[in-house]
Amino acid sequence: MTAMQPTIIRLQNLSKTYGNGENAVHALNDINLDIKQGEIFGVIGLSGAGKSTLVRCINYLERPTAGEVFVNEQELGQLSQAELNRARQSIGMIFQQFNLLMQKTALENICFPLEIAKTPKKQAVQRAQELLEMVGLADKTNSYPSQLSGGQKQRVAIARALATNPKVLLCDEATSALDPASTRSILSLLKSINEKLGITIVIITHEMSVIEEICQRVALIDKSRIAECGEVREIFAHPNSDIAKSFVFPRQQAVKAMLNKNCVRVIYDGQSSFEPVIANMILQFKQPVNIIFANSKNIDGKAFGQIVLQLPDDMPTAAKMLQYLRMQGLNAEEITANDNWEVNAQ
Amino acid sequence: MSTEVMMNILSSETITTLYLTLVSTFFAYLLGLPLGIILILTDKDGIHPNRPINVCLGIIINILRSVPFLILMVWMIPFTRMMVGTITGNRGIIVPLVVAAAPFVARMVESSIKEVDHGVIEAAQSMGAPTSKIITKVMLGEARPSLLVGFAITVTTILGYTAMAGFCGGGGLGKVAVNYGYYKYQDDILNLAVILLVILVQIFQEAGTRLARKFDKRL
Numbered sequence: 001m002t003a004m005q006p007t008i009i010r011l012q013n014l015s016k017t018y019g020n021g022e023n024a025v026h027a028l029n030d031i032n033l034d035i036k037q038g039e040i041f042g043v044i045g046l047s048g049a050g051k052s053t054l055v056r057c058i059n060y061l062e063r064p065t066a067g068e069v070f071v072n073e074q075e076l077g078q079l080s081q082a083e084l085n086r087a088r089q090s091i092g093m094i095f096q097q098f099n100l101l102m103q104k105t106a107l108e109n110i111c112f113p114l115e116i117a118k119t120p121k122k123q124a125v126q127r128a129q130e131l132l133e134m135v136g137l138a139d140k141t142n143s144y145p146s147q148l149s150g151g152q153k154q155r156v157a158i159a160r161a162l163a164t165n166p167k168v169l170l171c172d173e174a175t176s177a178l179d180p181a182s183t184r185s186i187l188s189l190l191k192s193i194n195e196k197l198g199i200t201i202v203i204i205t206h207e208m209s210v211i212e213e214i215c216q217r218v219a220l221i222d223k224s225r226i227a228e229c230g231e232v233r234e235i236f237a238h239p240n241s242d243i244a245k246s247f248v249f250p251r252q253q254a255v256k257a258m259l260n261k262n263c264v265r266v267i268y269d270g271q272s273s274f275e276p277v278i279a280n281m282i283l284q285f286k287q288p289v290n291i292i293f294a295n296s297k298n299i300d301g302k303a304f305g306q307i308v309l310q311l312p313d314d315m316p317t318a319a320k321m322l323q324y325l326r327m328q329g330l331n332a333e334e335i336t337a338n339d340n341w342e343v344n345a346q
Numbered sequence: 347m348s349t350e351v352m353m354n355i356l357s358s359e360t361i362t363t364l365y366l367t368l369v370s371t372f373f374a375y376l377l378g379l380p381l382g383i384i385l386i387l388t389d390k391d392g393i394h395p396n397r398p399i400n401v402c403l404g405i406i407i408n409i410l411r412s413v414p415f416l417i418l419m420v421w422m423i424p425f426t427r428m429m430v431g432t433i434t435g436n437r438g439i440i441v442p443l444v445v446a447a448a449p450f451v452a453r454m455v456e457s458s459i460k461e462v463d464h465g466v467i468e469a470a471q472s473m474g475a476p477t478s479k480i481i482t483k484v485m486l487g488e489a490r491p492s493l494l495v496g497f498a499i500t501v502t503t504i505l506g507y508t509a510m511a512g513f514c515g516g517g518g519l520g521k522v523a524v525n526y527g528y529y530k531y532q533d534d535i536l537n538l539a540v541i542l543l544v545i546l547v548q549i550f551q552e553a554g555t556r557l558a559r560k561f562d563k564r565l
Contacts, residue, residue: 099465157469
C-alpha cells in the first residue's frame with residue numbers, strides 16, 4: 001500500500017562531512033532515501049552511525065555538504081532562511097531529551113510554535129488545549145515540565161510538534177530516555193497519530209524493538225551509509241547486511257556462546273505456527289535437535305516467531321532437515337557465531 | 347557634628363548612592379545585555395557563528411574588565427568630559443560607572459544564557475523560530491532565573507563602584523566615608539556609612555535571589 005503513496009521526503013546523494021582535510025569526519029555518505037506519505041519509517045543504527053545527522057538534514061538543522069533534501073516537493077537547500085523557517089512549520093520534531101521550555105507551562109509550550117506561526121493568541125490556546133486532550137494530558141494544562149514524568153514530557157513535546165499541523169513528524173531517539181512502559185505508550189500514541197492524522201513519521205532509534213513495533217519500512221545505517229532498506233518484515237525474515245543481522249538475530253550473549261556448527265535460525269509467521277513443524281521433523285528423521293533460543297515478536301502488527309536450532313552433527317541429515325524446514329514454507333538460514341555478533345555493541 | 351546633621355547627610359547620600367547605582371545599572375544593561383547576546387549568538391557553537399565579531403568583542407570586554415575601576419575613571423576623564431561636559435557630580439560619575447559595568451553585565455548575561463540547554467534552542471529552530479524569537483522567548487525566557495541572580499550581583503558590584511567613585515568627585519555614601527572617615531577621622535559617621543552600604547548590598551542580593559527562586563519553574 002505504501003508503495004502507491006507519493007513520496008513526501010526524498011534524500012538524494014546526501015552527504016555530510018564535518019571539518020576538512022585529514023580531520024574530516026564523514027557523518028553521512030551518499031544517502032538516497034524515499035519516504036512515502038503516511039508511512040512510519042524507521043532509521044536504525046548504532047551510536048555514531050550518522051542517524052541523528054540524517055534526521056537533522058531532513059529539516060536542515062544540519063546543512064548537508066552535498067546532495068538534496070526534498071520535503072513536500074520543496075528542495076530545502078534552495079530556500080532562504082525565512083522560507084526555510086516557514087517550511088519547518090510543516091515538519092514537526094521531537095527529541096530524546098524532550099527539549100521543552102522549562103520556564104513555561106505545558107500549555108505555553110504548545111502555544112510556542114503557534115506564536116511563531118503568528119496564530120492569534122485565543123485560537124492558539126484553544127488548539128493547545130485540544131492537543132493536550134489528544135495526548136491524554138488535559139489535566140496538566142498549567143503544569144511545568146519539571147512537574148511531569150518523562151513520558152508526560154514527551155507527550156507535551158508531541159503535542160507541541162503537532163501544533164502547526166505538520167505533514168511530517170521527525171522523532172530523534174524519542175523513546176530512548178523512557179522506561180519500557182512509557183516507551184510502549186509513546187509508540188502507541190505515535191501510531192494512533194499516524195492513523196488518525198495521516199502524518200508521515202520518521203523514527204530514529206538504536207532499538208530494534210521500536211522499529212518492530214510500529215515501523216512499516218526501515219533503513220539500516222552503518223558506517224555513514226545505508227546498509228539495507230526495505231519492509232521491516234522482509235528484513236526480519238531475510239537480513240542481508242551484517243548490521244541487519246546484528247539487529248535481527250537474538251542478541252543475548254548466552255545465545256552466542258551456545259552457537260555451534262549446524263545452527264539454523266527459523267522464522268515463522270502467525271499462519272505457520274499452527275503446525276508442529278519441529279516436532280514433526282524430529283519424528284520423521286528420528287534425530288533430536290537442540291533448541292538454543294526461541295521467542296516471538298509482533299512486527300508491524302503481525303506475529304513472528306524465531307527459533308535457533310542446533311541440528312545433528314551428521315551433515316547429510318542436517319542438510320536434509322534444513323531442506324525439510326524450507327519445504328514447510330519456513331525461513332531457515334544457517335548461522336554461525338562468526339555472523340558478526342560483535343556488532344551488538346549496545 | 348550633631349546627630350541630626352549626621353543623619354541628614356547619611357540619608358541624602360544614601361539616596362544619591364541608590365540613584366547612581368540604579369541609573370548606572372539601567373544604562374549598563376542597556377549596553378551590556380545586547381553585547382552579551384551578541385557574544386552568545388556569534389560563538390562558534392552559537393546560532394550565528396562569527397569568529398571576527400566574537401573575538402573582537404571578547405577582547406574589548408576583557409580590556410575594560412581588566413582595568414581597575416578607579417584607574418578606569420581617571421583614564422576616562424577626557425571621554426567623560428566630552429560626553430557630559432563634567433567629570434564630577436552624578437552626571438560625571440555615571441559615565442565611567444556605565445563603561446565599567448557594561449562589560450561586566452555582558453559577561454554575566456553571556457554566562458546565564460550559556461546555561462540554557464542547547465536542545466531547547468534546537469527545538470525552537472526546528473519549529474521555524476526566527477532569531478528574534480529564539481533570543482526573547484528561549485534564551486532570555488529560559489535563562490530568567492540565572493539572569494536575575496546576575497542582576498543582583500551586578501547591582502551590588504555597581505554599588506561598590508559608586509563607593510569608590512567617592513574618591514574622585516562622586517557623591518553618595520562613598521563620598522561620606524572618604525570625606526568624614528578618611529580626611530577627618532570621624533569614625534562614627536564612617537562606621538555608619540559602612541553599615542548602610544552593607545545593608546544595601548544585603549537587600550539587593552536577597553531580593554535578587556528571592557526573585558530568581560520565585561521565577562524558577564524548574565524546582
